[in-house]
Amino acid sequence: NAANDATGTGKGVLGDTKTFDVTYSGGYYYLDGTSRGIEIATYDAKHVPYYSPNLPGTLIRSSSTTFSDPAAVDAHAYAERVYDYYKNTFGRNSYDNKGAPIISSVHVGNKWNNAAWIGTQMVYGDGDGTTFRTLSGGLDVIGHELTHAVTQSTADLIYQGESGALNESISDIFGAMIDSDDWDIGEDVYTPGIAGDALRSMSDPTKYGDPDNYANRYTGPDDNGGVHTNSGINNKAAYLMAQGGSAYGVQVSGIGRAKTANIYYRALNYYLYSSSNFSSMRQAAIQAATDLYGANSAEVNTVKNAYSAVGVY
Numbered sequence: 613n614a615a616n617d618a619t620g621t622g623k624g625v626l627g628d629t630k631t632f633d634v635t636y637s638g639g640y641y642y643l644d645g646t647s648r649g650i651e652i653a654t655y656d657a658k659h660v661p662y663y664s665p666n667l668p669g670t671l672i673r674s675s676s677t678t679f680s681d682p683a684a685v686d687a688h689a690y691a692e693r694v695y696d697y698y699k700n701t702f703g704r705n706s707y708d709n710k711g712a713p714i715i716s717s718v719h720v721g722n723k724w725n726n727a728a729w730i731g732t733q734m735v736y737g738d739g740d741g742t743t744f745r746t747l748s749g750g751l752d753v754i755g756h757e758l759t760h761a762v763t764q765s766t767a768d769l770i771y772q773g774e775s776g777a778l779n780e781s782i783s784d785i786f787g788a789m790i791d792s793d794d795w796d797i798g799e800d801v802y803t804p805g806i807a808g809d810a811l812r813s814m815s816d817p818t819k820y821g822d823p824d825n826y827a828n829r830y831t832g833p834d835d836n837g838g839v840h841t842n843s844g845i846n847n848k849a850a851y852l853m854a855q856g857g858s859a860y861g862v863q864v865s866g867i868g869r870a871k872t873a874n875i876y877y878r879a880l881n882y883y884l885y886s887s888s889n890f891s892s893m894r895q896a897a898i899q900a901a902t903d904l905y906g907a908n909s910a911e912v913n914t915v916k917n918a919y920s921a922v923g924v925y
């Protein structure tokens with residue numbers, strides 16, 4: 613209850629100090645905040661794998677309001693940021709819009725170069741220090757993972773083929789909307805030894821070998837049919853919708869991040885469904901923009917051009 617609410621502080625993965633909600637009980641402060649009206653809690657998995665029945669692990673506590681585990685500090689503080697984004701932007705109360713607790717576990721696996729939503733909670737590996745540093749250190753990573761939970765609670769896009777690529781892209785889109793100063797994904801945690809690179813680019817997916825046009829989509833079996841690759845096609849469309857630009861001879865005039873986010877959020881809630889493909893994504897975005905801005909609006913025109921620019925009709 614409010615009497616036990618306190619403010620914790622600690623350094624994140626990149627050495628930046630941040631504050632977050634904690635709860636005091638029996639001589640300890642716990643990474644378990646309830647001040648937002650829902651529970652946001654962060655656990656130490658102590659290196660069990662993501663499929664372990666021992667998850668979430670041990671609730672992280674400190675004998676003072678200072679927390680010394682950077683992985684936990686960022687997982688917890690960034691979960692609050694993502695909750696606040698969905699609540700403040702769309703009025704959504706947690707990933708299920710019913711106030712579900714947001715549970716995260718850090719130190720999952722051994723040098724695990726992964727992060728995931730496992731259906732019930734978020735899990736973060738520590739990375740091997742070369743490919744990734746501890747993955748909760750990226751705000752866009754946490755935005756990406758928690759958006760998998762939002763997608764699961766709405767369109768529930770099947771995680772393979774084109775619907776799987778859309779599932780991935782929706783997570784990248786909202787990861788980028790929340791980590792709002794760039795259009796890269798994972799840049800804060802990817803290859804700590806190499807400056808300026810990222811796991812994926814939405815502004816130029818081809819920079820990291822992902823397609824930015826439907827004609828160049830991957831059609832093989834790897835990675836559930838290339839869900840982390842073909843996401844680049846829809847990511848490029850979203851980028852063009854927000855920022856404008858031209859691709860493959862098609863000019864797009866940008867409508868900005870906020871309207872783009874509104875269109876995708878509405879499409880996800882009302883028009884996308886589990887087996888949606890890229891063509892139905894185009895239609896869903898057009899319909900959402902029509903609802904929001906009018907049939908003959910500049911926004912609808914931009915949506916059409918953005919999808920034409922990436923070869924999706």
Ligand SMILES: CCC(=O)Oc1c(C)cccc1C(=O)O
Nearest residue numbers: 725726727728752753756797798
């Ligand atoms: C941007 C976050 C991300 O892509 O996390 C994953 C990683 C690092 C490996 C495998 C899967 C995922 C995922 O969440 O899709």
Ligand SMILES: [Ca+2]
Nearest residue numbers: 752791796797
């Ligand atoms: Ca980013």
Ligand SMILES: [Zn+2]
Nearest residue numbers: 756760780783
């Ligand atoms: Zn993902």
